[in-house]
Amino acid sequence: MSLPRLLTLIAAFCLTLGLIIGLVSSLTGLYTQVALSASPLLANLLILAVIVLLGTLIFALFYYLRLLQSPQKVKGKRVLKPKIPVVKTEAASENLKAIRQQVDRIQDEVARQALLLRAREIEASMARGxxxxxxxxxxxxxxxxxxxxxxxxxxxxxxxxxxxxxxxxxxxxxxxxxxxxxxxxxxxxxxxxxxxxxxxxxxxxxxxxxxxxxxxxxxxxxxxxxxxxxxxxxxxxxxxxxxxxxxxxxxxxxxxxxxxxxxxxxxxxxxxxxxxxxxxxxxxxxxxxxxxxxxxxxIMPLIRRVAAILRAEGEDLIADNILLQSQRLGEQARKLIDLQRRRQADKVVERFQWIGAGVIAVTPLPVVDLLATAAVNAQMVVEIAKIYGCELTIDRAKELAFSLAKTLASLGIVEGVIQVVSRALQLSVAGFLLGKAIQAVSAAYLTRIAGKSFIEYFRHDQDWGDGGIAEVVQRQFQLNRKDEFVKAFVKDAIARVVEPLNIYQQAPEPELEMSAEIESEPLYQQQDDDWETHSNQRNDDW
The missing domain is CATH 3.40.50.300 (P-loop containing nucleotide triphosphate hydrolases)
Known part of the structure; x- marks a missing residue:
């Protein structure tokens, strides 16, 4: 036995002996006082009770020390079924609750039912043996x-x-x-x-x-x-x-x-x-x-390794897998919701880009830089925000729209858009309409870039990211200037904006048309036809 261990044992023995001597001395004094003040019988009973209490405490101490040192040797104890770690299962349960709330917002019935079925499978795996x-x-x-x-x-x-x-x-x-x-x-x-x-x-x-x-x-x-x-x-x-x-x-x-x-x-x-x-x-x-x-x-090397891993990590492996499955399912639900929102927001952007183009086509702006301000519609910002669960006032939407419009102008994107649109329209539009068509299609193009930028802003919880608003706008401009997209966009713009503009320019004055036909047809019939034709034309164009 080493010297430090021997000295420790001697010190522990001396301490225990001193405690025993002190205890005996205290019990003797207690017995003497009770015997003199009351009766010897009462003193004997008191000493007996103290001894029994001390004996019980000492037995309990040794019993639980033995239990802690070798729990497997304790007989008569039922072996409990191993349980999955509580913290991880609680986290998985919270994830599944959040998934059920997210599923209610998914419009695709097939996807929603698939997510619910997978959630039930994960819940069943939490209870499997x-x-x-x-x-x-x-x-x-x-x-x-x-x-x-x-x-x-x-x-x-x-x-x-x-x-x-x-x-x-x-x-x-x-x-x-x-x-x-x-x-x-x-x-x-x-x-x-x-x-x-x-x-x-x-x-x-x-x-x-x-x-x-x-x-x-x-x-x-x-x-x-x-x-x-x-x-x-x-x-x-x-x-x-x-x-x-x-x-x-x-x-x-x-x-x-x-x-x-x-x-x-x-x-x-x-x-x-x-x-x-x-x-x-x-x-x-x-x-x-x-x-x-x-x-x-x-096969024994494999069996031994599997057994060693499962003995040491089996319950943690189950818990980790359940937590991982719930997290992956939650991520899948979030992706479906994000895709659904993007589709809705893209429809809003597409609607407002052609509305803006129509307005600019009828009333072209004298200054090119005003195109950025005209293209970013505050109402579009409000509708996109609503899709992503954000309630914006019209004043706050105007602030955001004005900020992005300044960014479009300061980065030179307005001039860049005009150059892209001009090159694409020169071969498709007559000379006297080219100026109006360029401004109208450019406004639609800028509206699209602005709308896509705001989609990214609201997708990331109203945060422009580390690069700020300029980086987001630049990225959207680069994504929307690819040749394939520009060709398709201009083709759509010609059908929606340029051709109606051409019809508007070539149409005769309304007063002359009415005077020429007022003698041949009744007035009420001409009004009915004109109203119906005008209504149909607007539906076809917009």
């Missing part, structure tokens, strides 16, 4: 053979070509020392060609994304096409074991070299201990006497 293990990899890597060996019975067509497993087949397994049952799912192979192969790979990826633990099966060195999905699974928070199968086909030196390369390739997102070598379905061996010998599967 099994750990979900997914076997993932190419069709030729021997996934099904690995599942067969783990489960201990034939679970698929061993030795079949790629593409045999059409859907995810799930089997159960119990491991010693693991309270929960294991649900092992054999997925379709990845990296297969054709439409059917793409569908099977998508199904396999969906099953892998829902797993608590993934067994990524390989039959050799890791290829780049296999590295990408393995890395992606790690990035979304999935715990994986890399399983090097069919090692019986390699000499020992080659097998060790491949294992070393595998551990090096996955270093950083898969532990070296989580790369194991197995032989799930060894090849038959022909002995010297001609007898065919079938070796037993060598």
């Amino acid at each position: 099994s750990i979900r293990i997914v076997v993932f990899g190419t069709g030729s890597a021997g996934k099904t053979s690995a599942v067969n060996s783990l489960v201990g019975r034939m679970a698929g067509q061993v030795g079949a070509p790629m593409g045999t497993t059409e859907v995810g087949e799930t089997y159960t397994l119990k491991l010693k020392g693991i309270e929960r049952e294991l649900a092992i799912t054999d997925t379709p192979g990845i990296l297969e060609v054709g439409i059917a192969g793409t569908y099977r790979e998508e199904l396999a990826r969906q099953l892998a994304a829902q797993a608590d633990l993934i067994l990524f099966v390989l039959d050799g060195d890791l290829r780049k096409s296999e590295y990408e999905p393995l890395r992606t699974l790690a990035e979304i928070g999935k715990r994986s074991i890399v399983v090097f199968n069919k090692v019986d086909l390699y000499p020992d030196s080659d097998r060790d070299a491949i294992l070393t390369r595998l551990r090096e390739r996955v270093k950083g997102f898969v532990s070296a201990m989580d790369v194991v070598a197995i032989s799930a379905n060894p090849q038959k061996v022909v002995l010297e006497d001609g007898t065919i010998f079938q070796p037993d599967p060598d």
Whole structure:
């Protein structure tokens, strides 16, 4: 025994002895006082009660110390079923509540029902008693053979070509020392060609994304096409074991070299201990006497690693997976809502861009810089804000519109738009209409840039981002000046703005038309026809 430990024991012994002597002295004094003041019988009863109380306290102390040191040795205690960590399940529950509130705002009935169904599946997984293990990899890597060996019975067509497993087949397994049952799912192979192969790979990826633990099966060195999905699974928070199968086909030196390369390739997102070598379905061996010998599967390295991970991290893996699934579902709901809002906001922008173009076509502005102010409509800002759940006053909308209009002018985007529109219109519009057409189409173009910029502003909770309003406006201008878009936009503008403007310029004076026809037709009929024609014309144009 070391000297410090010996000195500690001597000090503890002396302290305990002093406490005992003090206790005995106190009890003796107490007994004497009670015996002299009352009666010896009462003093004896009091001393007995004190001794029993002290004995009970000492017994309880030793009992609970023993319980804390070796809880597994306490008999008569019922072993409780392991529970998923409370904090993570509560977070997942909150996520699911938020998702249900978001789903009510989704207009697409099919998407809404799909989200609700997935939310119910996640809630069911929170109460399930099994750990979900997914076997993932190419069709030729021997996934099904690995599942067969783990489960201990034939679970698929061993030795079949790629593409045999059409859907995810799930089997159960119990491991010693693991309270929960294991649900092992054999997925379709990845990296297969054709439409059917793409569908099977998508199904396999969906099953892998829902797993608590993934067994990524390989039959050799890791290829780049296999590295990408393995890395992606790690990035979304999935715990994986890399399983090097069919090692019986390699000499020992080659097998060790491949294992070393595998551990090096996955270093950083898969532990070296989580790369194991197995032989799930060894090849038959022909002995010297001609007898065919079938070796037993060598699956124990995988079983030992799975058992070690599940004993140490099983409950956390379940909790992490549930939380991850709820977060991914919430992100999916937010994307659907954002897409729905963008479509609604785009319709608002498109409506106001042609309204602005019509106004400028009828009353062209004498100064080019005024186009920016005229193009940014405050009412458009109010309607876009309402789509994103923001209530803006018209005064606040005017402030935002004026600020963005100044940005358009200061960045030279007005001149840039006019140049783009002029080049596109020169070959399509007659000379006497070119000036009006350029201003009208430019106003529509600027309105579109402004509207798209405000969509980004409200999408990010009324924040222009680190680059400010100028960066957002510049980005929208660059996105909307691509040749394909400009051609389509100008073609639409000619049909909506330039052609009606041409008709307006060529139309005769209303007074002359009425005087020429007043003698040939009754006045009331001419008024009816003129009203109907005018109404239809406006509907067609706008």
